[in-house]
Amino acid sequence: MTVEVWWSPCTSRECPDMEELDVVLDMNDTATAFTLDMHPNLGDPVEQFGIELESTEEDDDRCQFRSGGPEVCPPDFKETDDKTFWIYFVLRFVGSITMSAAVTIMDPIALAMIEKYGGDFGKERLFSSLGMALFSPMTGALIDWSSRRLGYTDYSAAFYAFDVLLVVSALAVFLMPLGTKLPSDNIFRDLLNIFKMPHLVVFILFLFILGNLWGFIESFLFFYLRDLGAPNYLLGITVTVGTLSSLPFLYGAENITRKIGHINIIIVAFFAHAARLVGYSVIE
Structure with missing residues (x-):
């Protein structure tokens, strides 16, 4: 599935410092591509747009655009297990000392x-x-x-x-x-x-x-x-x-x-x- 986002960052000559756009995907099991098109008079985007994958309810995947984020949405989101945490903790503790x-x-x-x-x-x-x-x-x-x-x-x-x-x-x-x-x-x-x-x-x-x-x-x-x-x-x-x-x-x-x-x-x-x-x- 492809989602095309047509969005004008401001309605006047005074643009806000930061704009945020949320796209919620419901029951989407396949890959999703996002494209960003700016108005011709605005030129190329000044800042890159990234995507955050939030942990929500089961069967509900949500990606949130934010300024300065990664270029693509992470394909899978999973929390770090306790084993990884404690391995990092021990290595960080010994290394810091x-x-x-x-x-x-x-x-x-x-x-x-x-x-x-x-x-x-x-x-x-x-x-x-x-x-x-x-x-x-x-x-x-x-x-x-x-x-x-x-x-x-x-x-x-x-x-x-x-x-x-x-x-x-x-x-x-x-x-x-x-x-x-x-x-x-x-x-x-x-x-x-x-x-x-x-x-x-x-x-x-x-x-x-x-x-x-x-x-x-x-x-x-x-x-x-x-x-x-x-x-x-x-x-x-x-x-x-x-x-x-x-x-x-x-x-x-x-x-x-x-x-x-x-x-x-x-x-x-x-x-x-x-x-x-x-x-x-x-x-x-």
Whole structure:
């Protein structure tokens, strides 16, 4: 069965920001094709139209057009079983722990290498930001390209790219002459001594708040942008813009720290996060 949709997006020169059209198919067991024809004076559609397949009553299939969705309707809809969920949960849990540990020790490794061979910490960190700025939009564009005719978003490209880059990074770290450093005789005693210093406790509290803001953005930003209809390559570009803007500060980190001090840098970071959250809140 073929459904032709003739639809004018607006009746005047003032068009609404978003239009939605529902097509309900009742008792349709065969494939259904949808075509979209725009008025000749309107030109080609500016935004692609996708279809959502909602879970409704039995024998009632419903597809909903929405801006920024997939190009075709998914042929079958079925909920993920518990086995798939728990496999993903375990893999995600283990992967997050190991990745958090690896990222955490990257800074001490960089500091140890700088202390041993000389260098600037900001310039060392510059290359990690440059890698994020380069590969994030490339991976997003690859996801969009591989998903263009599937009817759903295939994130396999992101996992494959991550695995390749992870192996390259692991080999690079393995070949680095890091050396060893003896741990503290009593780690818990040293930790208690730190918490006896009021100014350090306040500093840790500020870092806790700043980390919560950062974690909130990293956890929900992409979901928020996807709800707004953003394509995957745009999600990568948001990472690129953020990392590219940090490159001048990383390159001149030593001079900036010397002039304004570490505490003022943290204060600027708080205001920057506040401005970033306010900016996201006004996006429609």
